[in-house]
Amino acid sequence: MSNRRHFIKATIVAAALASMGMSAHAADTIKVGILHSLSGTMAISETALKETALMTIEEINKAGGVMGKQLEPVVVDPASNWPLFAEKARQLLTKDKVAVTFGCWTSVSRKSVLPVYKELNGLLFYPVQYEGEELEKNVFYTGAAPNQQAIPAVEYLMSKDGGEAKRFVLLGTDYVYPRTTNKILRAFLKTKGVADADIMEEYTPFGHSDYQTIIAKIKKFASEGKKTAVVSTINGDSNVPFYKELGNAGLKATDVPVVAFSVGEEELRGVDAKPLVGHLAAWNYFQSLKNPENARFIKMYKDWAVRKKLPNAGTVVTNDPMEATYIGIHMWAQAVEKAKSTDTDKVIAAMAGQSFKAPSGFTVKMDEKNHHLHKPVFLGEVKADGQFSVVWKTPGPVKAAPWSPYIPGNDKKKGEPEAK
Amino acid sequence: MIKKLLLVLLCAAGVSAHAALDPAQVRQLAAEDSADKVAAIRQLTQTADPDAVRVLQAMADDALYVARDKALIISGEQAFDAATGAAVDMPAEPEAVTVNNRLRGELANALAALKLFDADAAVRRASAQALQASADAGMAPLLARALERETDAGIKALLVVAHAQATLGDADPAVRLAAVKALADTASPAVKSMLLPLTDKAGEADDKVRYAAIEAVKAIDGRLAVAENLGRVFSGLSLGSILLLAALGLAITYGVMGVINMAHGELLMVGAYATYGVQSLFRAYAPGLIDWYLPAAIPVAFFTAAAVGVVMERTVIRWLYGRTLETLLATWGISLVLIQAARVAFGAQNVEVANPGWMSGGIEVMPNLLLPWNRIIIVGFAMFVLFLVWVLMNRTRLGMFVRAVTQNRPMAGCVGVHTARIDTMAFALGAGIAGLGGVALSQISNVGPDMGQGYIVDSFMVVVVGGVGQLAGAVWAALGLGIFSKLLEGWAGAVIAKITVLVAIIVFIQKRPQGIFALKGRFVE
Numbered sequence: 001m002s003n004r005r006h007f008i009k010a011t012i013v014a015a016a017l018a019s020m021g022m023s024a025h026a027a028d029t030i031k032v033g034i035l036h037s038l039s040g041t042m043a044i045s046e047t048a049l050k051e052t053a054l055m056t057i058e059e060i061n062k063a064g065g066v067m068g069k070q071l072e073p074v075v076v077d078p079a080s081n082w083p084l085f086a087e088k089a090r091q092l093l094t095k096d097k098v099a100v101t102f103g104c105w106t107s108v109s110r111k112s113v114l115p116v117y118k119e120l121n122g123l124l125f126y127p128v129q130y131e132g133e134e135l136e137k138n139v140f141y142t143g144a145a146p147n148q149q150a151i152p153a154v155e156y157l158m159s160k161d162g163g164e165a166k167r168f169v170l171l172g173t174d175y176v177y178p179r180t181t182n183k184i185l186r187a188f189l190k191t192k193g194v195a196d197a198d199i200m201e202e203y204t205p206f207g208h209s210d211y212q213t214i215i216a217k218i219k220k221f222a223s224e225g226k227k228t229a230v231v232s233t234i235n236g237d238s239n240v241p242f243y244k245e246l247g248n249a250g251l252k253a254t255d256v257p258v259v260a261f262s263v264g265e266e267e268l269r270g271v272d273a274k275p276l277v278g279h280l281a282a283w284n285y286f287q288s289l290k291n292p293e294n295a296r297f298i299k300m301y302k303d304w305a306v307r308k309k310l311p312n313a314g315t316v317v318t319n320d321p322m323e324a325t326y327i328g329i330h331m332w333a334q335a336v337e338k339a340k341s342t343d344t345d346k347v348i349a350a351m352a353g354q355s356f357k358a359p360s361g362f363t364v365k366m367d368e369k370n371h372h373l374h375k376p377v378f379l380g381e382v383k384a385d386g387q388f389s390v391v392w393k394t395p396g397p398v399k400a401a402p403w404s405p406y407i408p409g410n411d412k413k414k415g416e417p418e419a420k
Numbered sequence: 421m422i423k424k425l426l427l428v429l430l431c432a433a434g435v436s437a438h439a440a441l442d443p444a445q446v447r448q449l450a451a452e453d454s455a456d457k458v459a460a461i462r463q464l465t466q467t468a469d470p471d472a473v474r475v476l477q478a479m480a481d482d483a484l485y486v487a488r489d490k491a492l493i494i495s496g497e498q499a500f501d502a503a504t505g506a507a508v509d510m511p512a513e514p515e516a517v518t519v520n521n522r523l524r525g526e527l528a529n530a531l532a533a534l535k536l537f538d539a540d541a542a543v544r545r546a547s548a549q550a551l552q553a554s555a556d557a558g559m560a561p562l563l564a565r566a567l568e569r570e571t572d573a574g575i576k577a578l579l580v581v582a583h584a585q586a587t588l589g590d591a592d593p594a595v596r597l598a599a600v601k602a603l604a605d606t607a608s609p610a611v612k613s614m615l616l617p618l619t620d621k622a623g624e625a626d627d628k629v630r631y632a633a634i635e636a637v638k639a640i641d642g643r644l645a646v647a648e649n650l651g652r653v654f655s656g657l658s659l660g661s662i663l664l665l666a667a668l669g670l671a672i673t674y675g676v677m678g679v680i681n682m683a684h685g686e687l688l689m690v691g692a693y694a695t696y697g698v699q700s701l702f703r704a705y706a707p708g709l710i711d712w713y714l715p716a717a718i719p720v721a722f723f724t725a726a727a728v729g730v731v732m733e734r735t736v737i738r739w740l741y742g743r744t745l746e747t748l749l750a751t752w753g754i755s756l757v758l759i760q761a762a763r764v765a766f767g768a769q770n771v772e773v774a775n776p777g778w779m780s781g782g783i784e785v786m787p788n789l790l791l792p793w794n795r796i797i798i799v800g801f802a803m804f805v806l807f808l809v810w811v812l813m814n815r816t817r818l819g820m821f822v823r824a825v826t827q828n829r830p831m832a833g834c835v836g837v838h839t840a841r842i843d844t845m846a847f848a849l850g851a852g853i854a855g856l857g858g859v860a861l862s863q864i865s866n867v868g869p870d871m872g873q874g875y876i877v878d879s880f881m882v883v884v885v886g887g888v889g890q891l892a893g894a895v896w897a898a899l900g901l902g903i904f905s906k907l908l909e910g911w912a913g914a915v916i917a918k919i920t921v922l923v924a925i926i927v928f929i930q931k932r933p934q935g936i937f938a939l940k941g942r943f944v945e
Binding site for chain 1: 454455482516518519520521522524525528553554609610612613616617644648651652655658659763767768769770771772774775780781782784788790792793794795864865866868869870874906909910913914915
């Protein structure tokens, strides 16, 4: 009996000490949450974002931190499990008391954590292109909205250089991002005079690995008399079997080009890119862009990979969501300096109009109102070494339109978050 | 490397042979606008100059650059003037000429057209082949010339098809009619695409040509349908062989020995990781032989998985024989342990297992039926593993003992069979076969710690439908399920197909709980 009492006492003392230690610690550091899947189907894409975030935090710390305080990263693994995202987010906000979170890739994970950030008035930086149709006070979107990626990509496919495609296969993983994007694209294609019969929509579950039937269907659809192009919103590790099958089935880019919105340099690392030459990806950044900021960014990440002994450190690449993560963290740091506080509402106010010289070679700006970045758009074709050569780009940064004009009713929505 | 050497040789030949190309024309290849580039490519093609082949090939290989307002070909450390082929100083910052899909298609056509006049029949055949689905109107005169000169009957036939495509848009209805008739004998989807506009009044004014086009499309459609159905059967066969590879090990551990092994999927995972390990070793110590890592991985995966199987059997499963529920729980626990072990050892991310060079690409059986090598090889590998299991079970002492113990344990013990050791061996065999399945899976799907979870249900499905305790049953069930679900997928999509297959299995098991084949196993008594 006394034994147990002793134990309880000890626990209380330990807990008290621990919490004291924590508060003492919290005084000289700012905690920053990193919420990316490090296992499961999305790990192929998200692991690199965690590494980028840690690298950027180290860069900022070396330069003196934020408001003279060092940043302290708190890394959690929501394991590609959407409800777990919400749990981990709550843990970051209530237990670790982070000032800001950088995280999520899939829209379903973002939708899952949203209520948590709204309820606890947290701050989330979301670094990936997405379907739009959302504008939350607590979120900053550093990836592309549909008008900064999907729409220009399809316009390119319909142009002379893109092959003048008249028929479209909209192929995606079965969740909110591909479904909404394809809804927008379908409406957009209709305004361009493409009939419903010339659009085929196909969805596969997360982690799907047998693309034989789908490739056969695409081949058949493409033989109906008009130039066909595929718009792929496949996410996660399904892309590896998809591109392997595409290469093996001999579907060449000159016949049926595939433009992907969630495939970058990182996803192509595990694939033999030679049969894929000419297939496209639309992003706001490519590793192959030549400018001093990008050279520095690539070198910093390569050195980081070697120093941290990442798997296959010799072949690491940079990609668009990594750049968006990098921009996001720097912009947040700038905003905190400006607000002289990590308080959510003050930082949100200070974020408006922040600008940053990005590795894309352009100075990107956070819109004064709509929480999205003004970003340039690039279209790249896959080269034999898995890199992209830019075949089309916008002259300068484009303002994001999170409420797509191609979805009815959106014209009435305001371009800024609802004030509470 | 060889390509580069060839390039250098070609360049050298260009210098000695004859006068250079028009530098202005060559410079235009590097114009800003794609339309200008296309025009330049077409002009160069019309010259039919062998030098043009060199320049266009360089452009297609991404070796064309611009510096000091001149087009250069850069190979390795050397730069050549594109127009003359003469070596020049390496410029400081050459700007690469970007080639997009449109240009790539244009270049492929141009090169094929230029090579139609090559002295080597093999080169001519390859270029005629390349033009089977992409010849455009501008190439008609060139193709006509090539057709006149050609002596080889096989190449001539190919050229007739290409020429017909190029003349489909001719002003003369008689020429169009001849072209449509020539194309009616093909079976390519691209040709069908070209003919379709002619079946419409808006696209074709001449009735005769239109009817001929409608007939031709019908004929091509028939051939396409044959190829499509063959393709479906093949993909079913391929899925079936994958299911079989995943389930064969379970057919032994569960089917013959009666152990409900929930860790079966993880044994597949062990095999796949063993493949990854062998690949890494080859990369580190024998990069020259990297294409042959896969054969070396087969025994490694077998013995690694078998070793894991032995440990499982000796430490856990042997104490639980006959207690089905406990076995189920214990093996499920083992599966979690194995998944976490893989996470700790290799990280939670998928690892990259590359297809060796000889497994990429495929053979073209018909113009729209291409059988990928990796799938063909996996079908062959499944047959090999099946044969191996059959020999082991029916032609060896071990197999005889396993069957004896399965049928009557006490009796086998009485005649001197060491039953406990046979149990271990049999379980190790089943685990090893699962490891072989893992080698195959590593080639077509992602290798990660929880990859096994996706196959455990399928494996049990195959064994139960086939009839527990019967290897032949597993074969029929795997192939049947594979072909059935692929045919369904063609009509109804992946998700509906999966649901239908599962419902069909439930109904089937209700009607015939013993499966397709039934044999008495140990647990039947």
